Structure formats: structure tokens, C-alpha cells
Amino acid sequence: MIKVEGLTKRYARTVAVDNISFEVEKGQIVGFLGPNGAGKTTTMRVLTCFLPPTSGTANVAGFDVQDHPLEVKRRIGYLPETPPLYPEMEVREYLRFAGRLKGISAADISRRVDEVVDRCAVGDVRDRLIGKLSKGYRQRVGLAQAIIHNPDVLILDEPTSGLDPKQIIEIRELLKALAGEHTIILSTHILSEVEHSCERVIIINAGKLVAIDSVANLTNRLRGSEAVAVEVEAADGRPNPTEVQQRLEQVSGVSRVLMKDSKNGRLTFEIESLQGRHIRAEVARTVVNSGWNLSELRAVGISLEDIFLQLTAAERTGASAKDTEPEGAKK
Amino acid sequence: MKSALLICRKELNSYFASPIAYAVMALFALIFGFGFYTASRDFVRFSLQSQMMGQQQPMNVNEQIVRPLLGFASTIALFLIPMITMRLVAEEKRTGTIELLLTSPVKDSGIILGKWLGAVLLYLCVLGMSMINIALLFAWGKPDLKPVLIAYLGLILQGGCLLAIGTFISTTTKNQIVAGGVTFFVCLLLWLLSWFTAFDSTATAQVVNYLSIVTHFENFGKGVLDLKDVVFYLSMIFFALFLTLRSMESLRWRA
Secondary structure, three states, X not given: OEEEEEEEEEOOOOEEEEEEEEEEXXXXXXXXXXXXXXXXXXXXXXXXXXXXXXXXXXXXXXXXOOOOHHHHHHOEEEEOOOOOOOOOOEHHHHHHHHHHHOOOOHHHHHHHHHHHHHHOOOXXXXXXXXXXXXXXXXXXXXXXXXXXXXXXXXXXXXXXXOOOHHHHHXXXXXXXXXXXXXXXXXXXXXXXXXXXXXXXXXXXXXXXXXXXXXXXXXXXXXHOOXXXXXXEEEOOOOOOHHHHHHHHHOOOOEEEEEEEEEEOOEEEEEEEEOOOOOOHHHHHXXXXXXXXXEEEEEEEOOOHHHHHHHHHXXXXXXXXXXXXXXXXXXX | OHHHHHHHHHHHHXXXXXXXXXXXXXXXXXXXXXXXXXXXXXXXXXXXXXXXXXXXXXXXXXXXXXXXXXXXXXXXXXXXXXXXXXXXXXXHHHHOOHHHHHOOOOOHHHHHHHHHHHHHHHHHHHHHHHHHHHHHHHHHOOOOHHHHHHHHHHHHHHHHHHHHHHHHHHHOOOOHHHHHHHHHHHHHHHHHHHHHHOOOOOHHHHXXXXXXXXXXXXXXXXXXXXXHHHHHHHHHHXXXXXXXXXXXXXXXXXX
């Protein structure tokens, strides 16, 4: 449904998106994940024909964004970061305008407006001025605007930002309901968002593609290995940190031991296992057999948060040599 | 074209949903009404005087009231037009609603034409306020209709031209105040250009004079319909709207 190849967008002094390629299948919900300023909005703007790419191509439903922008726009519903609402219009009046603008005929417009009003649950405020609505309602009116012409592709830029938890859940439910018939790309910098509503994740950082995979795969990739937090106390109150660390590193299946803290003779370590190895029992035995007290041992779950940090951190260290130069030049 | 009408209607609705439309219409009605009052009072006084003195001076409602009054209207328009056009695109850029327009399956030309048409229609409503006064002249006097109509045509063309320039300037900034201010000064400059030839008849002066918006209104004001002036206004409108289109396209590259 969406095919992006070698997409680069350069502004006057910065490269917002750097050579990104990905594909999205029909009917999928894809999360576009990255810290603020990673290039999510820019990529979305290219897909919606709001901005032309500097180089590379983007293809939506078989139409190139540069060669056939009108065809692409007909098939896309777009909710920008700030919903594009006219405060002086009433909700239904606005939706009529947006719908007609997107090519819905005069005969169908009332029916479509009623449909999206129902779907996005803005019936209570249908005759109110948009300027008087709360943030949650505005977001939903924005979403109604995006789906009014029943587009093949929905592009949502941070659809849940600024909403309260209840509203976030409602929007998530709505997105799930929409997913079957529409292909959805949503951007967010909140990881749990992706875990909840997306099938696939595209992670970008500083304009570069970091990872693209299904949510399950990404979590599995690191859930196969185990992380354990251990707190060790010496019987005499003075354990030797290096000795403890060495002993722990010798446990079979351990890939990395990190000392987190040492306070009042208590040492805290975080231990990561190799892929597919369970190390908790072995670690406990080692500590006890060495004559230390094991005061805490618990598994640390690896969330998408960690994956994200690891991936972007790897990217950063890998690319740091390259990156320092242009950044220095900017200043 | 359909999208242009759609956007035009939306623009008109938002003008009338905000105080702009009413403010502009009221200001115009007030100033024009004041001009009408003084002009017709003086006219009545002169005609009484000339009757009393027995010397029949030719008095003409068209020449002595309508012509100066509608010329005055064209000057007031210079001040009101920036108020009409300043928000057209600048506001959409500031609030981000421009993203809705630019990501909808509509051509840029449709958007621009719609916005300009909306502004022109509001301007027609503003001019409509002056018709109340002119209608009074027809009720109690016998002015010629034709020159009045031609003068109105001139006002509409001149207004359309300045509105197109204002629309262009509104696409260049996010700030309504800047858009309004710059439009005002450009209108003022186009008006002042006619002064250039006051004591000068060189070729340069002729060209500069020709470019003045006001020079071309003079014939319309006299009730003379000259194709030259119509062409001037129409080509100015076309040129300004073309610049607007280019400016909208460049938004995508610079955004």
C-alpha cells in the first residue's frame, strides 16, 4: 500500500529524513516511533504530498507522491499534529466542508458526516463551535475529518498527544476498529502506544531508519535474553566489588554484568543473560556458595522502551564518528 | 472550479462569523455616509444660491456628487482592503489549517481562486453599503444611471486588483499584522505613483503613472468605459493571482 524508497528530505541546514526505505502492507497498523525531532512528521508530510522529497520516491496505493499528488491525496486521510480545525466553524459545518473538499458529492455528504460523527463519538458537540471544544473533542473531530472520505490510507501524527488516559484508550479502540479496512500509519514518541495498537513498528532516530519489524519480533529479540537485578551483601559487611563482579561474570550463560550501586556494603548488579539462557538459579547459587548474602534477586522485564533505547544508542555510538562533524559545523 | 466555490463559501462564512466583515462594512458606511452628507449638503446649498442670484449655473448630480463620491470610495477601499485580505492565508499558515487544504485533493489554483473570490464578494458587500446613499440620489434627483454603473464597475475592478495583491502578500507570511501592514503600504504606493507625473512628462514618468491603480480609475469615475483600463485591471488581477500561485507552491519547498 505504501512504498518508500531512499527517501531523503533536506531543509536549508538540516537533514530531516535521511535515506529511509520501508513498505507497509494493506490493512496494517504501523507505528512510527522516534524521539521528538526524529523526522516522523517530515516523513508523513512527504507521504501526504504536503512536502516534496529532496530525493527518493514515495508511493501510496500505486501512485507516486510527486507525479500524481491529486490521486494520492484522494486516497489519504491525514491528521496533523495539531488538528487543522477552524475555530469559527461548527463541528458538522466543518466536517461538511472537509468532506466536500475531499471530493464527496453533495448527495452523499450528510450521510458521511453523520457516519463519522457517530464513529468518532462527537455527537454531543455536533452543533458546537470548534473553538469552544476541549482538546479531546478537537482531536476526535480532527480524526473524523481524516476518515470522512473513507481513505485507503490513514496517516496520523501523534493522534493521542495531549489527551487524558481515558481519551487515549478511546482513540486506541477507534484505531483498532478502523484497522481492518484502512492502512494506518501513526507516529508517536510514546512506546506503550505502539505496543498497544500497532502490528509493526518503524523506529527512526535523527532521520535514519533504526529498525523495522513486528512488535512481537522486536520484543522477542530481547526477551529471549533475561535481565536480572541482584543485590549482594557480604557477611562481614565488606564485599569486594571487583571480586563479586568477576565471580558473577563466570556464571555460565551470563553475557554482561553491570554494577549499579554500592551502598552500606550492599552491591547492586544488573546481569544480562545470553540468548535463551535462564541464569537466576545459577546466579543465586554462586552468590550463596561464595559466602555472601543474597538480599535481592529479581527479573527485570525488557520493554519496548529498553529496545528503543538500545537500538537508538547503538545507532548513536555507531554513527558518532560521522555525526560529530556536521553538528560541530552547525554551531 | 468546484473547490474554488467551496472555499469561497467557507471564506465568506468565516468573514461573517468574525467581526471583520461587520467592522469593514460599518467603517465604510460611516465614512462614505459622511462624504455623502457633506457632498449633497454643499450641492443643495450651491443650487439654492445660484437660483437666488438668478444666474443659472449648470448643476449636475453626476458630476458634482456621484463622481467625487465614488472617487472617494476608491480611496477608502485602499484602507479597507488590507483588513479584508490579511487573514486569508496568513491565518491558515499560523493555525496549521493550511495542511488540510494542501493535503486535500484540490489544486492550488482552486484554493487561491476561492480565497480571492471570497474576498471579492465581501468587498462587494462593502460597496453595497454605498448603494444606500446612491439610491437616495435616485429617489430625489435624476442622475444618469450609466456613468454610475461604470464607476461601480471601476470600483469592483480596482478592488479585485488590490485584493489579489493582498492575497499574494498574505501567502508570504504567517503573521496577519505583517500581511495587513505590507498590503496597506503597497496599496498606498500604487496610489501615490500617480503623483509622480504631476510636474513631469518624461517617458519614465508616463510608465510609472500608468502603473498607478488610481490613474485607471479616473476614466471609470467620469463614466467613460475604456477597454485599456479594463485590460489593465484584469491583467493586474491575473498577474497578482499568478504570483500567489507561485508563492503557494514555494510554501511546500520552504516549509
